[in-house]
Every structure is written in C-alpha cells, then in structure tokens.
Amino acid sequence: MDLPPGTTGFCAVVLAGGTAVRLGGADKASVEYAGRTLLEHALDALVDASEVVVVGDPVPTTRPVTFTRESPRFGGPVAALLTGRDALLRAPRTVGVLAVDMPRVTALTFRRLHEAAEGHDGAFLTGADGRRQLAGVLRADRLDEVRPDHESQHGMAFHRLLAGLDLATIAPEGDEGVDVDTWADLRDLASDR
Template sequence: MGTYAAVVLAGGAARRMGGVDKPALPVGGRPMRDRVLAAVSDATLRVLVGSADAVPAGVRVIREEPPGGGPVAAAAAGLALLDPDTALVALLAADLPLLTRSAIGELLGHVAEEAAAGGGERRPDGACFVDGDGRRQSLCGVWRVAALRAAVHRLTVERGGSLSGAPVRALLAGLVVREVAWSGDGPPPWFDCDTDEDVRRAEEWAR
C-alpha cells in the first residue's frame, strides 16, 4: 500500500443520538473510532480530530477551532499536523466501524492509477466511495494533500476567515473526484452510524 497519512474526524455532536460521544460507542466490542484507526494502522501518521479519553499508541489528537466547528474546520486542523512532504491523506469520519485496510488500499490504488493514466486530462484530486444510490461518501476517501490545503485556503478566504459550520461539499467543490463503488466482499466500508439503528445494523455485520 502506498505511503499516506490519515485524519479521522471525531468531533460531531451526534444530535440524532442524544449528543452521546458517538465515535466511542462500541461495535464488535471496540469503539468505532478505534476500528477506523485500525483500518489505517499502516499510515505514516494518524491524527484524531476531536476529544478522546484514550487512543492507540502513536495517534496524535487535536481539536478543531472552534470546538464543534464542523468537519471542514476539523479537516483543516488535521491537515495542519501533516508533514509538508505528505502527498496523500485518508480523510475519514470516526463512525465508519466497517472500514477495512483493503478498502483504504482500493482508494489509494484508484488515485495512483488515475494519476498515472495521463492523457492530457487533469489528474484526480482524490477518490471516495459512493453508496448504492450514487451518493458520495466524501468522508470515506483518499485525497491529495496539496489539493485539500488549497481548498481549505480558498474556502477560508470565501468565508471571511472562518471555517466553522462549512459543509464538506463546499470544501470539495471544484476538485476532481474519482467515485468508487464498493465491489469487495463483506459490508460496505462507507457505512456510517448516524442513528441507534445504524449501530445495531453495524453490530450484525461485524459478527
């Protein structure tokens, strides 16, 4: 698998679940955020953006500014910790308990293949999974760090210096995205848990 870093976003309010610390909820006996971090255990750097009582060894923790400012503010905080020469980053929600290393490998492969294809077309800025209805799962993707940093700068300027509350679609607007439908064995790695029913379904898949 190619060299990459990983930024896991764990600062959501989980309003549909009563405001619980959703990434800490267990699926298959492990907190969802730990399952996501395990899927990227081969990353050169793993960053968790949000609050956490305990994380696996080697994981750096940072808070977005302001705390609770949303996924774009969290992504910007995570990107700020990456080494200048980091080329690729997996940008992931912390509530993806079915994510696997092979799924990350597939996304990395698509970014590399598209870049090598050439042909005069603009190379992709990243790749993310799409669900069965063709909706992008943008926080289950691999992106070129330079493209994301440029997008963060653009959006910061457009919003007068604040990324608080900015939607992910605004961050990714204008980027060339390779959309990937999951074709592997097992449950979809992009499945996120927004409700108690989602957590129960993930538990069934994780058995």
C-alpha cells in the same frame, strides 16, 4: 515517483468531534461496535498511514495518535479536516480522511481508494445511494490549493470544499459505506455481522 525530502506517502485525519445529536450526544469515538470502540476500528482502517490525527476529544487508543480540536468547536467536517491537516507533523503526499462512525471501512478500502486516486486529485467511497461518504484520500498539495480561509471553514459543506477537485469514486463492498448516526444504525450493523 520519488517524494520530496521530508515528505511521507500517506497520513490521515479521523473526524471524531461532531455533536452526535441522533446518538443523544454520545462521544462516537468511544461507542463500541463488535467489542471495540469506533475509533479503534477507524485506526485499523488507517494502519498504512504513517501518522494519524484525530479531531475530537482524547480517548484511549492502542496506537499513538495526535488529538486536536477545531476552533471554534463543532465547526463541521471541513474545519475538522483542515485542523487535522495542520496538526500533521509530517508532510504527506496524500491525506486520508475518515469519519469515526464508519466501522466497516478497512485498510483494504484505503488501498482501493489510493488506486482509484491515481491520475486524479483524490478518491472517495460512496454509500449504497451513490453519494460520497467521509472516507477518502486527497492529494495534499491539491487540498492545500482549495483550502478556504479560516472564517469560511466553519460550517462549510464538505462538497463545497471538494467542488473544484477531480475526484474518483469507488462503490462500497458490502457494508463499507455504512455510517452509524443512530443507535438503530449501530444495532442494524451489529446484527448483520
């Protein structure tokens, strides 16, 4: 399918601005796993994206990205995703979303998500329990159509934003669907390597 002029295929938003209460308020983007920050792992997973926006405080990266923050801060994943969407300089066909605390998600994961999304509004990775994780791709036009007003975004549950969309899911391969919410999670993930 030909893309409209000025449109790129795939851009992505990394959600890195949460409070990380169960990590003692640590900046998840800067937390290290396997010798690299969680943000660097996320950027590796998004290597196919022509542009990446990180919604969180700026930290050093090896890849050029745009940093931004939702307003007001700590507005939750919906506010963060839509803030990141607004910060994209390019007009994408698909928007990827990835929580910074999922270091086992890879570029292959996102290729599988794109394949699963064909004929749908998007696709998301599930965890071992079958619930959708914050790792997925959405058609940009459909995301824009279901976008709530600014006041409603703050604190909105992510499943409410996606409720009107036709989404496929893919099961995780190995630990792809694991996220790091506590220091114990990080320790367990590191011991499984």
